[in-house]
Amino acid sequence: MTRKRVHLAAHFPGVNNTTVWTDPRSGSQIDFASFVHLARTAERGKLDFLFLAEGLRLRELKGRVHDLDVVGRPESLTVLSALAAVTDRLGLAGTVNTTYNEPYELARRLSTLDHLSDGRAAWNVVTTSDAFTGENFRRGGYLDRADRYERAAEFVRLSRELWDSWRPDAVAADRETGTFVRPGAIGDVGHRGAHFSVEGRFTLPRSPQGHPVVIQAGDSDEGREFAAAHADVIFTPHGRLEDGRRFYADVKRRLARYGREPHQLKIMPGVTFALGDTDEEAAENAAAIRRQQVGPRTAIAFLEQVWGRDMSAYDPEGPLPDIEPDPAEGVSQGRVPIKDRAAVAAKWRALAGEKGLSIRELVIEVTGRQTFVGTPGSVARQIDEHVQADAADGFILVPHLTPGGLDEFVDRVVPLLRERGVFRADYTGATLRDHLELT
């Protein structure tokens, strides 16, 4: 049996504590040069795509802007369009919310990016929507979970209708006959649904990919169903081997219901990594990075999100407090809410007691995600094994440093994946759909 090929993408370091800004090597999160550095590094490694996250309101804790993590980022599609000018093959994926956008405008922006990048655009469809974020938008307000996905599904269907509305040969530009667009080649769009009503004609020819690649990042049952129906790629937190295999099997199984084949949806968990010349050195590096990611005040801030009250008087290097979480409204805004805070607190307390962990050690333990730790050879082997074991089709790599955090991975791990015969030596196609084998 042939080995599955590994897909890899690079996540521009974001505005949570995964990104370490206290390191002297940490560069600007907003200068275009940082984006160029990461994009060119990813392209040098022949990665599938660069991924940008989104947040439409600055996160707040206890009613004030959270100041412990990196804050501030650009508008995704605008930066990606600029990056299209300095890269040739790398896919360009932007996260854009369906709740605070309108299909005609966003479909047009995504089509523009696909044209201007010669077929490298991807859209990570998110539905994050709460009254807090809504305060920045005309639409305002809150949508409940079921409505959010219903709206997102209608949004994606309508976008694809708009992208398909110009026949592939619509633009004749025949100077002899004077025909710019072929008669009847631009279709009318008439859509009336629960969330949108759009009537008229689209303003762009069909783009190089036809449909920009659609990524989905939700994890709920509705999110998985949405992905099975509409997405080309899933960006998931399920990076650990057994957990990943369960998730992979569950989502791939859902595809048949929509008449889709397993290879038409690529599952790519977000993962971090820590390298070293020996396994011991890599483990030390990994531990040091975790301590940088969870500083004393960050540890307390995590505790406050669960306990829902001010905990600044507690010593982060000391034991967990005896008090119970405040059952009233939480103190954190602009993050995915923690569902049952009392249960999370109980679990944390049990774990801290069992292992004798301080507050900070506990937060380091419970907030980590899948990390590939080891020598370059070991990390290449682990990645390959995860993919061959059907725990993933590949990974979205989340470096902890901007903008140089991917350099060592590309220089030392990618060549070994190539030696294993599971990663491309060069791009074989022009479009992101080609890289992702989505044909």
Next chain:
Amino acid sequence: MTLHLAVALDGAGWHPAAWRETSADVFSARHWAALVTEAERGLLDFVTIEDALGPQSTLPDGLDERTDQVRGRFDAVLLAARLAPLTSRIGLVPTATTTHTEPFHVAVGIATLDHVSGGRAGWRAQISARASEARHFGRRRFPPLDPGARDLAADPHVRDLFAEAADAVEVARRLWDSWEDDAEIRDVATGRFIDRDKLHYADFAGRFFSVKGPSITPRPPQGQPVVTALAHARLPYEFAAGSADVVYVTPHSDEQARAVVEEVRALSGEIKIFADLVVFLGEDAARRKARLDELDGAELASDAAIFTGTVRELADVLLEWRRAGVQGFRLRPGVLPYDLERITRGLTAELRGHGVFRRAYEATTLRGLLGLPRPASRYAEVS
């Protein structure tokens, strides 16, 4: 004092039959890259990029079903961003509509364009009054535009759209200022990345929308990217005077230029007044335009004055209007790249001969080229 010179880019040029006389592929990045690099070689202040939230039409509202003219356009903000890394000095001023868009997204998009271009972003703020475009959004029902109406200000629908546009620009300006320049402190000792006392809520609440803020994007390099507007009548003059840094006006003679300047100046002592002209340049300009008119089946009509002639003759017109108080010009080339190249390679030299045009870029930001200072954030405490 230097005369400011911009070009307005749209499709294959401003004549609807222009595409038939050029090899331009308006849906390729290469076409636009060639135009903007040519404009930069000519040391122009900036380029504008046209846009709308619906296909082009010869009708004031709705589709005309014509197949012999360019139809389709890129999103102008993304196109400007695509061009930013290919240039280093010229300003990039995309059109973005204020009517159906989210003011927060537009503000952050323009701020991002300013970041990726190193301080060369502008925004041409434009309303969309067309009922056909409103139907692309399905949120509001607009009355059909009356092409016979002369007095915009008498139409409450249009008045509202301009009031909304003014609110959208106000929101953008507050969001651009919502991060003070020194908000990012990266203080390792206290673990604080930002000084949150230097981040501010925009707290805008108006008739059409409310926006809380602060921006998700740090303050753009120019502080305030340059806001521009096209205006033909009293109501848009008032919008421009209250909201914009640059206004494009459309006089058809030097007398009209004098009158428009007087009217706008009475509304704002600060705003930069640019005049728009559609230009066909060269010894054979009139013949070229006539040939295009024939191909299109109609004589070219425009809101702006249409000039045909040599660059020397055009320079004389610009100098005459300059004496009427016009500070700059936004030229709309009839055919691209042909008429653009006459501007960058001929007109600029002609103007330089009169001592009114730059020999090298004197600034790295668009505000710098326009002689606009970089403003402090409105929220910064004066110490």
